[in-house]
Amino acid sequence: MAAEYYDFGPHKIPQSSVFYTTDLSFAFVNLRPVVPAKRVADLTADEITELWIIAQKVGRQLESYHKASSLTFVIQDGPEAGQSVPHVHIHILPRKSDDYENNDDIYGEINEKEEELKQKLKVDIEGEERGIEEMAQEADEYRKFVF
Secondary structure, three states, X not given: OOOOEEEEOOXXXXXXXXXXXXXXXXXXXXXXXXXXXXXXXHOOHHHHHHHHHHHHHXXXXXXXXXXXXXXXXXXXXXXXXXXXXXXXXXXXXXXOOOOOOOOOHHHHHHHHHHHHHHHHHHHOOOOOOOOHHHHHHHHHHHOOOOO
């Protein structure tokens, strides 16, 4: 039976938001694969391998589901790199042609969203922008993926 909540740094992620789990990792809506280590250097070889295998599987499914043509994988490793949650995690962003005028503009937006999330998590763990029900619905769609 799945846990009611999964630990993500100091935060609790509701089971309803999680759509894929293994012994070492889990994937959930909004923030993607995660393993319980603060930095990439803290991961074992098995954890690194599994993290990227899951990222590949989830990315392939997200690209298809969102009718995208590419993916951006982002890891922010440490506070100075913009890591807002003290766990290794990968953001997987489906990309489409001309979604940004300058392709690298996505990184500025990622940094802005990370800062917003960091501030929001300090105030309200469940958030007001995306409610638990909306996130659960998205996770329900992603659980249909064949991994």
